[in-house]
Amino acid sequence: MWRLWASLVVILLTLQISGAENVTHPVVFVPGSMCSVIEVKINTTIQKRCPTDLHDTWSVLWINPKFFLHLECMEDVMTMVFDSQKGEYINAPGVEIRTTNFGSFSGLLPEYMYLSFEHFVSKFEKAGYTRDINLLAAPYDWRRAAIMLPEFFQDFKQLIETAYVNNSNQKVYLIGHSTGPSMILYFLSTYVDQNWKDTYLQGLISLSGNYAGEVDNYEQIISGVVPFFPNASSKLFQSFDFFAWLLPNPKVYGSRDLIFGPSRNYSAMDTPSLLKDLGAEGLAYLYSNYSTLTQDLPPPNVDVHCFYGENISTPIGYSYSNFDKPATNTHKGPGDGEQDDTTNHSCEIWAKTQDPKYKFEMKAFPGVKHIDLPGNSDVLQTIIGIVTSQ
DSSP states (O other): OOHHHHHHHHHHHHHHHHHHHOOOEEEEEEEOTBBOOEEEEEETTSSTHHHHHGGGEEEEEETTTHHTTOOOHHHHHHHEETTTTTTTTEEEEEEEEEOSSTBBBGOOOOOHHHIIIIIHHHHHHHHHHBTTTTTEEOOOTTSSSSGGOHHHHHHHHHHHHHHHHTTTTOOOEEETTTTTHHHHHHHHHTOOOOOHHHHHHHEEESSSTTTOOOTTHHHHHHHOOOTTTTTTOOOHHHOOOOOOOOGGGHHHHHEEEEEOOOEEEEGGGHHHOOOOOTOHHHHHHHHHTTTSTTTOOOOOSSEEEEEEEESEEEEEEEESTTTTSOOOOEOOOOOOOOSBBBTGGGGGGHHHSOTTTTTTEEEEEOOOOOTTTOOOOOHHHHHHHHHHHO
16 A cells, blocks of 8 residues: 555656646737737717728727728827827827737737747747747737826736736746837836736846837838838827837937938937927927836846847938928938847846846847847747746
């Protein structure tokens, strides 16, 4: 009998050890700007340039081929209105906007998934992860500055805590791409304390985080140039308070001229003047408060792995003969094709400002473009090696 009991003890211990080895850290992914699905409900008696068959029903707005056949409607419902009494942007009259499938990769653009995250998800699944169980995603309304998304961050916090509990109290890795890491940084510095971080988080993996803003964001608010949004006006993007948050950070970009205008030049320090000269009154009003949300680059005080592409010609400035027309010249410098080295390297400050008990790593992936970074095989191999280590 004692041999039977001894055998059972050995089996149970073996199962416990095996189980411990197979437990993986849950992953919550935060995508870049314009990469979350957005749905809209329209009162077409108010929004008269929209087809009546869209009246009072939830429909995918971004991206939906039907709306590209009705670009006037699409721009009308996406453009926000500045409420001078509240001092903030609100949705257009007769328009409700929401994201969908929070917690799931199905809340991200299928196009985005195809470009990069088909490989991202597949690689994680091969490593033993399961979508919607320990491989999660957090879509958000990318028109908005982080400060205007309190419900998102409350849900985000709950998503992390639930992932922790549902996966044997394994700490969670946060992975973000482009604007995603900036969203994460705002969350870590605003919504949770150090004890919460130490309890629930294993670390942050940042993929080309735009912590210091982006130079190409200027182009969108000046001339409305977005490759996959044809004929968009600058007024549309000037209504997104996101741009009051993540234009180039003057504390990082300094006094170097970034915009060469018809009558004067502008550095990041001159952004308030640029916004006024563009007639972007709402953004100009919000900029002094929103631009400082993460301007000081507060240390996350979790383990940080900061990855980015490099050695690709990237916009570092624009010349304009007229602010009503596209740039006459795009000045190029080193970066990942979309974000320059200045913002991609901005996380390096944490090597000095983070609590030294937390790991900090920076790693470049030469020749890997911004949009390709999350789906690149070398990048994914590095990430999987991190999240599956005990």
